[in-house]
Amino acid sequence: xxxxxxxxxxxxxxxxxxxxxxxxxxxxxxxxxxxxxxxxxxxxxxxxxxxxxxxxxxxxxxxxxxxxxxxxxxxxxxxxxxxxxxxxxxxxxxxxxxxxxxxxxxxxxxxxxxxxxxxxxxxxxxxxxxxxxxxxxxxxxxxxxxxxxxxxxxxxxxxxxxxxxxxxxxxxxxxxxxxxxxxxxxxxxxxxxxxxxxxxxxxxxxxxxxxxxxxxxxxxxxxxxxxxxxxxxxxxxxxxxxxxxxxxxxxxxxxxxxxxxxxxxxxxxxxxxxxxxxxxxxxxxxxxxxxxxxxxxxxxxxxxxxxxxxxxxxxxxxxxxxxxxxxxxxxxxxxxxx
Numbered sequence: 001x002x003x004x005x006x007x008x009x010x011x012x013x014x015x016x017x018x019x020x021x022x023x024x025x026x027x028x029x030x031x032x033x034x035x036x037x038x039x040x041x042x043x044x045x046x047x048x049x050x051x052x053x054x055x056x057x058x059x060x061x062x063x064x065x066x067x068x069x070x071x072x073x074x075x076x077x078x079x080x081x082x083x084x085x086x087x088x089x090x091x092x093x094x095x096x097x098x099x100x101x102x103x104x105x106x107x108x109x110x111x112x113x114x115x116x117x118x119x120x121x122x123x124x125x126x127x128x129x130x131x132x133x134x135x136x137x138x139x140x141x142x143x144x145x146x147x148x149x150x151x152x153x154x155x156x157x158x159x160x161x162x163x164x165x166x167x168x169x170x171x172x173x174x175x176x177x178x179x180x181x182x183x184x185x186x187x188x189x190x191x192x193x194x195x196x197x198x199x200x201x202x203x204x205x206x207x208x209x210x211x212x213x214x215x216x217x218x219x220x221x222x223x224x225x226x227x228x229x230x231x232x233x234x235x236x237x238x239x240x241x242x243x244x245x246x247x248x249x250x251x252x253x254x255x256x257x258x259x260x261x262x263x264x265x266x267x268x269x270x271x272x273x274x275x276x277x278x279x280x281x282x283x284x285x286x287x288x289x290x291x292x293x294x295x296x297x298x299x300x301x302x303x304x305x306x307x308x309x310x311x312x313x314x315x316x317x318x319x320x321x322x323x324x325x326x327x328x329x330x331x332x333x334x335x336x337x338x
Contacts, residue, residue, distance in 0.1 A: 071122025
C-alpha cells in the first residue's frame with residue numbers, strides 16, 4: 001500500500017512473528033541464548049518471561065530455526081488452553097507419534113520413551129515448547145512435569161520450554177507447583193526497549209525492508225513512538241505501520257510527530273503537549289499535541305543508535321552519518337537538530 005511511496009520492498013512492521021525481522025536487545029539476546037541452549041538438550045526446564053508484546057513468539061520461531069536437526073522432534077503448543085485429552089492428541093501429532101498414542105496416554109508414554117532413545121542415538125532431542133504458558137491449566141502443568149520424567153532410565157529426557165507472561169512466575173509460586181518450579185534450570189526475562197533500542201528496532205526493520213530510516217521517520221517521530229509504546233515492540237510496530245498509512249494518505253514523507261500524535265489519538269493512547277521541532281508547515285496542517293520526548297541526557301548517541309540496529313552497514317546508511325559534528329546528539333533520523 002505505502003511501500004513504493006517510502007522506498008520499501010515490503011511492509012516492515014507486520015505483526016506476524018517473523019525471525020527475519022528479529023531485533024535483539026540485550027535482554028532479547030540473553031533470552032534467545034537461553035532458548036538455544038535449552039533446545040540443545042540441556043537437562044531441566046527453560047523458562048522465558050515477558051510482558052505481552054515483548055516479542056516472545058518471534059524469539060521462539062528464531063530458536064526453532066536453529067534447533068531443527070537430524071533425529072529431533074519438537075512440538076510447539078501455541079494455544080495451551082486444552083483439555084487433557086486434547087493436550088496429548090496435539091503432542092502426539094506434533095511429535096509424529098501414531099494415532100494410538102493420540103488417544104491413549106499409555107501408548108503415548110511408550111512411544112515417548114522410544115522417541116527419546118532414538119533421538120539420543122541420533123544426537124537429537126525431543127522437545128515441547130509451550131507459548132502463552134501462563135494460560136496452561138494446572139492439570140496440564142502437572143502433566144508436563146511428569147513428562148519430564150520420561151526416558152530417565154535411558155539417560156534421555158524430554159526438553160521442556162515454557163514461555164509466558166509474568167503471571168506464569170506468579171503461578172509457579174503456588175505450593176502445589178513447587179516441584180515444577182524446582183526443575184527450572186534456565187530462566188530469562190524480557191524487558192521493554194530503551195529509547196536507543198526503539199530507534200534501532202525501527203531502523204533495523206526499515207533497512208531489512210529495503211528502505212532508509214531517515215527517509216521514513218523524523219527524529220521527533222521516533223521519540224513520540226517510543227514514549228507512546230513504552231518500548232513494547234508490538235506497540236511500536238502498530239504505531240509505525242499506522243503512521244506510515246496515515247503519512248501516505250496525507251502525502252507526508254518523512255513521517256513526523258504530528259502524524260504519530262494522530263495515530264495515538266486513534267488508538268486512545270495518552271499524550272502530553274510538546275513543542276514540535278522538525279515538521280514544516282506543509283506536513284502539519286494543524287497543530288496536534290504530541291508525546292513528550294525524553295530529556296536530552298537520555299537521548300543516545302548517533303553511533304550507539306546505529307549499533308543498536310544490528311544490521312550490516314551499507315553505503316546509503318554511511319551517508320546518513322556523514323557531516324555529523326556532534327556525535328553525542330541523537331541524529332540517526334532525518335530532521336535532527338544540530
